[in-house]
Amino acid sequence: MQIFGEPPEWNDSASALLKQFLETPTGQVFLATLGAQRPAFTAELTTDSVALRAKEIQGYEACISSIFRLATRSSSSPPAEEKPAYPDVDDDNQWADVDKNKPE
Numbered sequence: 001m002q003i004f005g006e007p008p009e010w011n012d013s014a015s016a017l018l019k020q021f022l023e024t025p026t027g028q029v030f031l032a033t034l035g036a037q038r039p040a041f042t043a044e045l046t047t048d049s050v051a052l053r054a055k056e057i058q059g060y061e062a063c064i065s066s067i068f069r070l071a072t073r074s075s076s077s078p079p080a081e082e083k084p085a086y087p088d089v090d091d092d093n094q095w096a097d098v099d100k101n102k103p104e
Contacts (some may be wrong), residue, residue, distance in 0.1 A: 010070060010073065012074055014070070015070060015071060015072065015073050015074060018067075018070055018071040019071040019072065022067075022071055034064060034067075037060075038057070038060055039053060039056040039057050039060055041053055041054075041057065
């Protein structure tokens with residue numbers, strides 16, 4: 001099994017098979033095992049170790065999210081575009097309170 005390099009195209013059939021697998025007893029054991037492998041936040045409490053551990057946890061959570069996203073993805077509905085959390089900082093028209101902050 002090759003896990004590095006360009007991944008093959010993911011399609012509806014692959015999504016259905018992954019979803020079907022995750023619903024089996026083996027798939028449930030797989031998910032429970034992944035859950036047990038979550039990095040613990042018990043490193044030494046230094047700034048560097050906490051930052052590193054936080055990144056490890058973020059990477060782990062991104063990987064788990066990818067598994068569920070792949071299991072529910074459909075080619076008929078393209079992946080939703082991520083909307084930025086805030087409007088463009090340089091575009092004053094997108095900020096509702098822009099007039100309130102201008103001195104009179």
